[in-house]
Amino acid sequence: MSAEKFVYVTYIAATPRQVFKALIDGELTRQYWKHTNESSWKPGSKWKHVADDGNGTVKLVGQVIEVIPNRRLVLTWGDLSDENNPEAHSRVAIDIEPVGDMVRLTVTHDELRDPDMLKKISNGWPRVLSSLKSFLETGKALDTWA
Amino acid sequence: MAATDVKDVDAVFKALADPNRRELLDRLFAKNGQTLNELCQGIDMARQSVSQHLDVLEAANLISTQWHGREKLHYVNPVPIHEIYERWIRKYEQQRLTALHDFKTKIERK
Numbered sequence: 001m002s003a004e005k006f007v008y009v010t011y012i013a014a015t016p017r018q019v020f021k022a023l024i025d026g027e028l029t030r031q032y033w034k035h036t037n038e039s040s041w042k043p044g045s046k047w048k049h050v051a052d053d054g055n056g057t058v059k060l061v062g063q064v065i066e067v068i069p070n071r072r073l074v075l076t077w078g079d080l081s082d083e084n085n086p087e088a089h090s091r092v093a094i095d096i097e098p099v100g101d102m103v104r105l106t107v108t109h110d111e112l113r114d115p116d117m118l119k120k121i122s123n124g125w126p127r128v129l130s131s132l133k134s135f136l137e138t139g140k141a142l143d144t145w146a
Numbered sequence: 147m148a149a150t151d152v153k154d155v156d157a158v159f160k161a162l163a164d165p166n167r168r169e170l171l172d173r174l175f176a177k178n179g180q181t182l183n184e185l186c187q188g189i190d191m192a193r194q195s196v197s198q199h200l201d202v203l204e205a206a207n208l209i210s211t212q213w214h215g216r217e218k219l220h221y222v223n224p225v226p227i228h229e230i231y232e233r234w235i236r237k238y239e240q241q242r243l244t245a246l247h248d249f250k251t252k253i254e255r256k
Contacts, residue, residue: 005179007221009210106210126228133229142232 003090004118005110010129012103014136016070016096019103022132023073023094026050032131032141035059041067047075062089071096077109079117090117105129155233158226161206166191167199171208174222181217 012019022028026036030052039047041064049060061083066074078089090113095106107125112118131142161167173185182200186193200220203209210223 005221007178007210007212007223008225009207009223010225011207108212122224126224129225130228130232 003110004112005108006112006121006125008107008109008125008129010105010133011099012105012133012136013101014103016098016103018136019096019105019132020070020073022136028135032135033128039064041073043067065091066093077117079114088114090114090121105132155226155230157206158208158230161202161208164199164202166195167203170196170199170203171222174209174220178221179212179214179219181219185220 014022022032024037024039024041026038029035029037034052036050036052037047038050039045041047043064043066045064047062047064048058051057051059058080060077061080062076062078063086064073064075066072073094075092075094076086076089077092078086082088089111090109091111093106093108093110095104095108097104097106107129109121109125112121127142135141162171169189170185173189174180177184182193182197185200186196189196191199200209204211207226208223210221212219212221
């Protein structure tokens, strides 16, 4: 199958700084994503997506490609089983742009070749972004993983 | 596009309340990232109508566009539909499930 690309967009009543922090701060991601995103967030460093299940189960791994604080974050994205197989990783670019008193958050997920990952992210991103929006606008994440 | 428009859930419902626009969304769901020309193929609509419907969908944040060289590609954006699901569907399912759970607890106690 050829590589697929998905684009997800949400508008959030928050500042670019708040949105950026909510994506890279493990304690914040835990609250609306039920996973912690862990990395030093320096280009070239590794990142991992760890389930908040008490066991620290690593669900996703990848590399940080590009970081522009409060504006852009680019990562590679792969299953733990593909940790040493970067060719199997897909790519996520997250762009944060101010629009009036809101922020337009765009997640572009491309280079997707694995049908299982495609299915997971198609279900996953709309839930994560809706929950993030609710979390930043109301202080309450969506109970979407119940 | 004003931020208040995209925030407005009315825009999403209005955009979805048209069979031609729903067809365009389904076509993008089946194959994401199409150009206007591709979307006009095999559809019983004038090119200008397709273009106008795409504008309405984009204003409601149901699609997004990205330039790939000289081609403008259209991508379905399911995030607002998910928000409708959370707000208008899941909430009611939840109540039904809670009622069923309470009923079961009560019956089993007797």
